[in-house]
Amino acid sequence: MTDTTSSPTPPDTSRPGDQVPPGTPGAGDNVCPRCGGSGLLAGSACPECAGSGHVTTPIGGG
Numbered sequence: 001m002t003d004t005t006s007s008p009t010p011p012d013t014s015r016p017g018d019q020v021p022p023g024t025p026g027a028g029d030n031v032c033p034r035c036g037g038s039g040l041l042a043g044s045a046c047p048e049c050a051g052s053g054h055v056t057t058p059i060g061g062g
Ligand SMILES: [Zn+2]
Pocket: 032, 033, 034, 035, 036, 037, 039, 040, 046, 047, 048, 049, 050, 051, 052, 053, 054
């Protein structure tokens, strides 16, 4: 009983721009519409995709 911090392990990819949680059925990794997939915005890491250039969005929309 030495585990005082029993917080669940978060997914390795957590980005503000993710519209759905990773692993959601019907969702996929798409190019970040804000930075165009470069991961950079005005010389800094894109806040939408956290600099990854991709965000998880549901499939079926536009
Ligand atoms: Zn981005």
